[in-house]
Structures are given as C-alpha cells and as structure tokens.
Amino acid sequence: MPPELPEVETTRRGLAEALPGRVVRSLLVAERRLRRPVATGLARRIEGQSVRAIERRGKYLILRLDSGGLLIHLGMSGSLRLVPAGEPSRTHDRWTLVFREGTALRMHDPRRFSLLQYSARPENDPLVRDLGPEPLETPEEELARHLRARAAGRRGAVKAFLMDGRVIAGLGNIYANEALHRAGVRPGRASGRVRAAEWARLAAAIHAVLEDALASGGSTLRDYLGVDGRAGLFRLRLDVYGRAGEGCRRCGTEIRSLRLSGRGSYYCPRCQS
DNA sequence: CTCACAGCCTGTTTGC
DNA sequence: TGCAAACAGGCTGTGA
Incomplete structure (x- = not known):
C-alpha cells in the first residue's frame, strides 16, 4: 500500500516533534537514482543548517531550513524513520540525513519512486506550486x-x-x-x-x-x-x-x-x- | 485546455 | 513446482 496523505501527515507530525532545532551534520546518499536524481551538491548545500519547521503540501513534505528547504516525497514505497546516528543502512535505504545531536532521518524506499530535492523557495517549486487546495x-x-x-x-x-x-x-x-x-x-x-x-x-x-x-x-x-x-x-x-x-x-x-x-x-x- | 497513456521501479500475485 | 508475465500505483512528460 502506498503512503497517502494521512500517512504523510502522520509522518510530518512525527518529524515536527523531533527535528526542529536540530543541525544537519551530513547527508549520506546511498542511491542517487530516485524519481529524480539526487543533486550531487545537495549535501554541501544543507550542512550546518538547522531545521526550522516541517510542513506538508499534498503528499510532499517540506523540511524548512535556515535557508530554503528540502522537498521530500515518499513515492510509492517510501517511508521515513528516525534512527540513531551510525545505525547501519539496510537494503533499500536510500539516504540518511544525519544531525549533530546524534539522530538521523532515513529514507527506506524499495521502488525508488521517492524524491529528495533542495529548493531555495520550496513553496514556489514547480513540484508543489500548482497543487490544488489542501x-x-x-x-x-x-x-x-x-x-x-x-x-x-x-x-x-x-x-x-x-x-x-x-x-x-x-x-x-x-x-x-x-x-x-x-x-x-x-x-x-x-x-x-x-x-x-x-x-x-x-x-x-x-x-x-x-x-x-x-x-x-x-x-x-x-x-x-x-x-x-x-x-x-x-x-x-x-x-x-x-x-x-x-x-x-x-x-x-x-x-x-x-x-x-x-x-x-x-x-x-x-x-x- | 483536457485526457489518456507510457515510463519510472521492484515486490507480490497470477497464470501457464 | 517453477518461472515468466502481469500487476500495483504517484507523478511527470508527451502526444492526440
């Protein structure tokens, strides 16, 4: 069963309890070939930034950073999980966003329909700009x-x-x-x-x-x-x-x-x- | 603009 | 029984 809006909102609430205030230490990308290729310079762009808020637009999650934010989509088979930093990746784990405080956000996505993208103005990104009302x-x-x-x-x-x-x-x-x-x-x-x-x-x-x-x-x-x-x-x-x-x-x-x-x-x- | 469909992808189900 | 084909579906791009 694919994650639908309620699952994405449930995920958003979970992240909103845990992530705001945390500082990005690194982004470890195990598989770039997702719905769109994960940009090569993405890690450097977000390292050192703190998470400001977690928003949702349709089935997209927006992780607001000090400057800009990350657009995340779970696709057909994606799920996010908070794990202790350093926990080994398993099959189908696609990327891990590690925070200085010792935890990490990890994308598990067997079918690789998920998406991870930086945007300077996430709310204006073409991916979410033309979405209808919530x-x-x-x-x-x-x-x-x-x-x-x-x-x-x-x-x-x-x-x-x-x-x-x-x-x-x-x-x-x-x-x-x-x-x-x-x-x-x-x-x-x-x-x-x-x-x-x-x-x-x-x-x-x-x-x-x-x-x-x-x-x-x-x-x-x-x-x-x-x-x-x-x-x-x-x-x-x-x-x-x-x-x-x-x-x-x-x-x-x-x-x-x-x-x-x-x-x-x-x-x-x-x-x- | 509207609509249908291919393509992306892999785990699971179906059919021979 | 075993294997291949079909199926599942969010989203985007394309072409009618």
Whole structure:
C-alpha cells in the first residue's frame, strides 16, 4: 500500500516533534537514482543548517531550513524513520540525513519512486506550486464549490479528476475510491455531470475518509522514535478498495472493479450511481 | 485546455 | 513446482 496523505501527515507530525532545532551534520546518499536524481551538491548545500519547521503540501513534505528547504516525497514505497546516528543502512535505504545531536532521518524506499530535492523557495517549486487546495484545510462547502467549478465541462472520469493534484492536493487512488463510495458516486461518471448535491457529499466524504485514516494513524505515532508512514493505512478498514467480488459493507452487493486511466477502481453498483 | 497513456521501479500475485 | 508475465500505483512528460 502506498503512503497517502494521512500517512504523510502522520509522518510530518512525527518529524515536527523531533527535528526542529536540530543541525544537519551530513547527508549520506546511498542511491542517487530516485524519481529524480539526487543533486550531487545537495549535501554541501544543507550542512550546518538547522531545521526550522516541517510542513506538508499534498503528499510532499517540506523540511524548512535556515535557508530554503528540502522537498521530500515518499513515492510509492517510501517511508521515513528516525534512527540513531551510525545505525547501519539496510537494503533499500536510500539516504540518511544525519544531525549533530546524534539522530538521523532515513529514507527506506524499495521502488525508488521517492524524491529528495533542495529548493531555495520550496513553496514556489514547480513540484508543489500548482497543487490544488489542501483537502483537510479547506472548509467542506468551499471544497464542494471548488470541485464543482473545476469540473464544469470536463468529460473525464470523476475518479481521475479527484486524483489530479492540480484540482485537489494529495488524494490518491485508495482514498479517491473510498470517498466516491461514501458519497454514492460511481468512479466512471463524467466529472462535468456530477451534480451539486453530489459534490457536497463528495467534499464531506473526502474529509471523513482522510480524517478517519488520520485518527487511526495518529494513535500509533509514538513508536520508538516516532515515524512510521505505514501505521495509518494498516489500521483503516477499506470499504471498496481491493475488494472486488466481496460484499459491500453497507448493502452486501458484490463490489465491482474496472480500470480508469490505468488505475484500479472499485465501486458498489447498488450504493453508487 | 483536457485526457489518456507510457515510463519510472521492484515486490507480490497470477497464470501457464 | 517453477518461472515468466502481469500487476500495483504517484507523478511527470508527451502526444492526440
């Protein structure tokens, strides 16, 4: 299961408890070939800087430094962990950010879809600049209006629309499926044909599913040194994602699956129209 | 602008 | 049983 927005936010909270004030001693890069190559001069650029804050934009983490900051993305299989400085790397550990205070932040990422990049102005970096509103920080009614306005005239599937980061930040395949089920909207519907009342239900459902996942992940936050991006997802009970052929938890009808824009999509033919 | 799809990658599942 | 092919998906770039 990939880290989605709630897992990234859980990770952010863990880092925010531990990192601010720490000073970067070194960056050890074991594998440069990630989603983008890790810049050669990155280590030198950040050594000696202290961590000011940890922010999140969609599924990107922003580690604010004295000057500029690091953009970090977990990709499909990445997870961050705080480890004691000097702990040996294992297979698939990609880089380790070592702090003077004796701890280190380590990226574990088997599939190398993760990203580590310095930016002088992280919030203006093209990677995050064009992202849509934060689903958890946008009031429900505003979110509903926004989605409806952006969907006008679009004929593509509503699930693909919800997964477009420029429309709304950080909603991945799993939670797009779950939100559509909670809202009673089929994933293959044309975005422009979803009605106002349905957008209202969708906005509420997006909030609900993300908050649920966040709540279940939050309780496992205090593992050893705190950060495990996986904890939340393992605890959230999914209603439709990956449940093709099984019974809908609400009505018992068999969950169906189809492919939309190359992505697995799941819905209940009775609960969702 | 909108939309679909290839490509990146490796662990896991499926199918012969 | 064993191996190869298919699958999984966030994001970007490309082309229609």
